[in-house]
Amino acid sequence: MADSRGAPQIHDRSPLCTLALARHLGRDVGPHLAAELDRITREGIYQRLVFLIGPLGFVTRTAARRISYAESLAFAKVHERVYEAYGHRLVDVPVGPVHERVALIEKHLTPIEGTPRFPNFT
Template identity: 45%
Template sequence: MSNFILTGTPGSGKTAILRQLEIHGYAVVEEAATDVIALHHALGHREPWRDPDFIDRIVDLQRKRQLTVGPMIHRTTFFDRSPVCTLALSRHLSLAAPRPLLDEIDRVLTDHVYERTVFFVRSQGFVQATAARRISLEDSHVFEQIHEDTYRSLGFELIAVAPDRLPARVAVVEDVVEGLRRKS
């Protein structure tokens, strides 16, 4: 079983890539932050990212999803973000990383939950606003750099998925996965 992280700045096209990978037969585990935001919007809370426990909620949902699917899946799985992304988000929001987040990062690194090769989907040069995505293009570029620096600081190898047509972006991911499979 190989667990790969697919990440990138908001609006980079991650979700489209993940949907195509899912259609190609790969398992996909959904992003937690967007779901935490959507739930709190549904409960009438307009800016859940301002709550002191926002990061903890994301970490909790990420961990539950990872632990739930981990033992059940015996094939290549793509995770839409990871706790490392949550650390980058806390840095972007100028929040101290809470202990549960640091513990979760330690756990996933120690237990080798994810492959060290991470697919980093690059910005397409625009951001489509949604209820959960309220970031400007300029801020998304800042976040992209924080995100990249955070992964590199923890020793991950980033594979850039450049802006291109969807089939070409998916092919980059599948070609790297196939190459890694042949090496092992």
């Protein structure tokens, strides 16, 4: 979710994902990523609610996706730790039919009668 001051936006990656990848690969954080992490933290760019989409139980390897299923699970844990360290509230979206996953996400995006527009984002 981006722009905590405006309407919700859903992104499938953020600079925190890049930080998680660097940590997972044992790489240093470069100056551009460090500057962006500082900026998004200082300016409160992203909403605090983060949806973690659960793994399907397999990974199909391709030329671009060379990670094994076991590695993907380890990488997912790094993602969780990074987002938690930056103060985000994680919502697990478990394996299931697409319509059930969408309904779970929509439940967090839909305001309840008489409450602020997006109470789950704080």
